[in-house]
Amino acid sequence: MNAKLSLLVLVSTIFALSGSSCPSSCPDDASNLAVVRIDYELISTTSATQGTVRVTGVIENTGTSTFDSSAGQQSVQLYRGLDFQQQPLAQTDFEDLAPGATLTVTADVEWNTSTEFPQAFVLYISLDPDLFLDDNEANDECPTTDNLLSRSGDEVNDLAGWGS
Numbered sequence: 001m002n003a004k005l006s007l008l009v010l011v012s013t014i015f016a017l018s019g020s021s022c023p024s025s026c027p028d029d030a031s032n033l034a035v036v037r038i039d040y041e042l043i044s045t046t047s048a049t050q051g052t053v054r055v056t057g058v059i060e061n062t063g064t065s066t067f068d069s070s071a072g073q074q075s076v077q078l079y080r081g082l083d084f085q086q087q088p089l090a091q092t093d094f095e096d097l098a099p100g101a102t103l104t105v106t107a108d109v110e111w112n113t114s115t116e117f118p119q120a121f122v123l124y125i126s127l128d129p130d131l132f133l134d135d136n137e138a139n140d141e142c143p144t145t146d147n148l149l150s151r152s153g154d155e156v157n158d159l160a161g162w163g164s
């Protein structure tokens with residue numbers, strides 16, 4: 001299965017699972033944890049085609065209320081590729097996030113531009129399914145449709161002129 005099709009299947013599955021818990025429309029005073037971006041930064045080069053790249057994922061509470069939850073119920077996870085059975089490259093656990101506040105997750109990755117099909121990086125907000133069932137409206141994050149973002153690994157090759 002190619003990477004784009006795998007990502008589509010993954011996204012569809014996540015939305016189907018999360019959509020069954022999240023209300024069809026969000027209250028005006030809801031918190032909204034949203035994946036906002038994945039950044040690439042060249043840290044070092046070891047040759048004309050190899051080096052270390054820092055991958056940073058950022059989420060933000062774009063809602064109007066504080067996301068208020070217990071420890072161990074949510075995290076931000078950064079993956080290389082679409083295999084979510086592997087351990088994430090990096091993970092940040094959190095409890096609360098005020099409106100407008102951000103969280104980051106960062107990993108330094110060895111990179112080689114000679115790889116024929118560079119893997120995408122995926123940033124995902126992992127939520128315990130019980131959050132929507134625990135009668136705590138402060139952790140009923142809504143919508144959940146913005147909790148996943150993928151960025152092409154091909155874009156890493158453009159750093160330091162690698163893609164030229």
